[in-house]
Amino acid sequence: xxxxxxxxxxxxxxxxxxxxxxxxxxxxxxxxxxxxxxxxxxxxxxxxxxxxxxxxxxxxxxxxxxxxxxxxxxxxxxxxxxxxxxxxxxxxxxxxxxxxxxxxxxxxxxxxxxxxxxxxxxxxxxxxxxxxxxxxxxxxxxxxxxxxxxxxxxxxxxxxxxxxxxxxxxxxxxxxxxx
Numbered sequence: 001x002x003x004x005x006x007x008x009x010x011x012x013x014x015x016x017x018x019x020x021x022x023x024x025x026x027x028x029x030x031x032x033x034x035x036x037x038x039x040x041x042x043x044x045x046x047x048x049x050x051x052x053x054x055x056x057x058x059x060x061x062x063x064x065x066x067x068x069x070x071x072x073x074x075x076x077x078x079x080x081x082x083x084x085x086x087x088x089x090x091x092x093x094x095x096x097x098x099x100x101x102x103x104x105x106x107x108x109x110x111x112x113x114x115x116x117x118x119x120x121x122x123x124x125x126x127x128x129x130x131x132x133x134x135x136x137x138x139x140x141x142x143x144x145x146x147x148x149x150x151x152x153x154x155x156x157x158x159x160x161x162x163x164x165x166x167x168x169x170x171x172x173x174x175x176x177x178x179x
Contacts, residue, residue, distance in 0.1 A: 009038075
């Protein structure tokens, strides 16, 4: 049987990996699960990705690129007359309002870096880029990095505890940090 030309297969596998992690967590990620989700032969996963870590890196890169593009758009649209703490508290609230599936997926992939060395540089690149995006709006690059750490903590705590997001508390913490 001739091989079918399928130029989008690699991308379909990445998208399928993201859906598998979203549905079943990192522990549910396997070549078999991704192939089934993408509706491709099992061998396609190992043809396009040497291992699960390589597939996980591709998935995290894609999720990060989407998140960073959104953050760039929002940062470019910031009103310079409005306090940055207000804007960031609102942005964070937008992430956590309603269905938290997307931020939960993003953090699941992000936290995979704790145990998977191949994923760690991708998570670090995302943090560095977030700080670069926010730096023009803060007093120093170190402040931008601290803002990223605070936002990460606020989001992660909200996801872990399932508590409602407290915009006023977030705004106060951000204002204290930003001066």
